[in-house]
Amino acid sequence: MLTTLDHTIREKIIHSLEEARRTNQSVIVSAVKEVDAINPLHFYTSGESLSLGERFFWSTPKENYTLVGLGNELVLENNNQSYERFQKIETQWKQITKTVISHERLIGTGPLLFGGFSFDPLKEKGPLWNSFSEAKFVLPTRMLTVKDNRTFLTINKLISPNDQLEVCVKHFEKYTEQLNVIPFHIDCEKGNEFASIELKTAEWVEAVQQATEDIRANEIDKVVLAREVHLEFTNNINSYEVIGRLQLEQPTSFVFCFENGLQQFLGATPERLVKKEENQVLSTCLAGSINRGSTSYEDKYYGEQLLSDDKNLHEHYIVVKMIKEALESCCYDLNVPANPQVLKTKNIQHLYTPVRGFAKEGHSLLSMVARLHPTPALGGYPKEKALEKIRALEPMHRGWYAAPIGWFDHEDNGEFVVAIRSGLVEKNRAALFAGCGIVKDSQPESEYLETKMKLKPMLSALGGKEYDGC
Numbered sequence: 001m002l003t004t005l006d007h008t009i010r011e012k013i014i015h016s017l018e019e020a021r022r023t024n025q026s027v028i029v030s031a032v033k034e035v036d037a038i039n040p041l042h043f044y045t046s047g048e049s050l051s052l053g054e055r056f057f058w059s060t061p062k063e064n065y066t067l068v069g070l071g072n073e074l075v076l077e078n079n080n081q082s083y084e085r086f087q088k089i090e091t092q093w094k095q096i097t098k099t100v101i102s103h104e105r106l107i108g109t110g111p112l113l114f115g116g117f118s119f120d121p122l123k124e125k126g127p128l129w130n131s132f133s134e135a136k137f138v139l140p141t142r143m144l145t146v147k148d149n150r151t152f153l154t155i156n157k158l159i160s161p162n163d164q165l166e167v168c169v170k171h172f173e174k175y176t177e178q179l180n181v182i183p184f185h186i187d188c189e190k191g192n193e194f195a196s197i198e199l200k201t202a203e204w205v206e207a208v209q210q211a212t213e214d215i216r217a218n219e220i221d222k223v224v225l226a227r228e229v230h231l232e233f234t235n236n237i238n239s240y241e242v243i244g245r246l247q248l249e250q251p252t253s254f255v256f257c258f259e260n261g262l263q264q265f266l267g268a269t270p271e272r273l274v275k276k277e278e279n280q281v282l283s284t285c286l287a288g289s290i291n292r293g294s295t296s297y298e299d300k301y302y303g304e305q306l307l308s309d310d311k312n313l314h315e316h317y318i319v320v321k322m323i324k325e326a327l328e329s330c331c332y333d334l335n336v337p338a339n340p341q342v343l344k345t346k347n348i349q350h351l352y353t354p355v356r357g358f359a360k361e362g363h364s365l366l367s368m369v370a371r372l373h374p375t376p377a378l379g380g381y382p383k384e385k386a387l388e389k390i391r392a393l394e395p396m397h398r399g400w401y402a403a404p405i406g407w408f409d410h411e412d413n414g415e416f417v418v419a420i421r422s423g424l425v426e427k428n429r430a431a432l433f434a435g436c437g438i439v440k441d442s443q444p445e446s447e448y449l450e451t452k453m454k455l456k457p458m459l460s461a462l463g464g465k466e467y468d469g470c
């Protein structure tokens with residue numbers, strides 16, 4: 001059962017405790033209130049004392065919408081393989097939010113789950129991703145939502161049949177009082193030099209060569225191959241500084257961070273997988289890349305080149321075709337523009353096609369995530385064959401890289417992005433990932449340069465300045 005803060009919280013807790021005891025099932029009580037503006041990064045950092053290891057950060061392009069979670073009030077996770085991992089999260093969440101007394105509230109406030117999935121549960125795990133489950137979602141104890149210049153605080157509590165009324169009341173009092181976030185200066189300019197770097201280049205180039213041969217032999221149409229770069233910095237990496245820089249430097253991307261104990265998985269991705277608000281659905285096809293120009297003339301020229309380049313258009317159309325097919329069965333009035341546009345991020349330009357539609361009855365956001373992931377922008381085409389190729393050829397474990405990350409609520413609103421332009425950080429170490437679509441005309445050298453370009457946003461955010469090395 002879910003409640004919001006328009007009756008006194010004590011009354012709601014009494015009611016929820018009765019409900020929990022009657023049904024012998026835990027109940028979520030969620031209090032939402034509008035508060036004075038707070039810098040979301042300050043809120044994130046203020047969680048260091050009580051919620052270190054259990055924080056998340058999410059902001060949409062141009063910071064239109066920001067969510068910051070502190071503390072794990074509830075964790076839903078599983079290591080199921082393939083589709084079951086999506087379904088299981090949804091089933092558990094539905095079970096716990098079965099009885100809902102919901103009042104008018106803004107989407108993105110109140111009880112919601114934030115988390116993600118692994119790219120491929122069938123690939124054997126490496127040590128880097130050991131503590132990441134195949135699916136992990138958290139209900140935050142405290143959450144800040146900033147939307148349309150309004151700021152809301154949500155406090156969640158999972159009330160069990162044996163809980164004591166006064167303890168529950170104190171939970172809400174404590175976290176409301178602790179809202180006094182102390183503003184501080186975040187030095188987004190501060191540098192952090194890296195002391196060592198491991199590139200893993202040769203194996204990757206070989207894998208690309210092999211993949212092109214397989215494509216030319218008609219085994220498969222497209223496969224996306226990624227590589228990883230390992231860096232060791234002189235100082236520990238502060239996730240809030242990296243988030244701050246990503247927001248400054250990548251205003252047209254989604255900035256995300258999922259803290260999992262000592263590790264933070266974070267990045268700035270331009271790629272939305274799927275968004276659902278009530279029954280409106282929006283997905284985006286993003287594939288085909290070129291660099292930014294150094295003058296506006298050159299930049300425009302590159303953009304135009306991209307729009308007429310056969311190799312990139314082919315790569316892109318494979319993605320559009322698959323997303324269209326995947327959404328056709330669960331959406332009506334699907335709108336797929338005939339031609340792509342150019343989407344510019346700070347370092348790269350991409351071919352981009354938005355796909356819009358309306359969810360048919362009974363098709364949930366997570367069912368669409370399961371259906372779409374991985375699109376040929378990150379896997380390849382046909383899907384299963386591409387996954388097999390990636391397992392066989394790619395010299396790394398993707399973990400949560402290139403997989404869906406995002407949030408959803410009890411009314412099935414939410415948004416998932418594809419976790420690219422990302423890295424896994426722990427103390428003074430970072431592993432960064434970048435890949436590109438391989439088709440029959442791919443050249444290993446230019447694909448390698450493309451991955452270099454895709455590593456730039458994270459490298460720059462980690463080091464506070466642009467590196468050219470990787």
Ligand SMILES: C=C(O[C@@H]1C=C(C(=O)O)C=C[C@H]1O)C(=O)O
Pocket residue numbers: 224226271286287288289350377378420421433434435436437438454
């Ligand atoms: C695989 C990545 O990016 C994907 C591949 C692209 C391409 O091959 O052109 C473009 C955007 C993304 O869909 C990455 O950034 O690591």
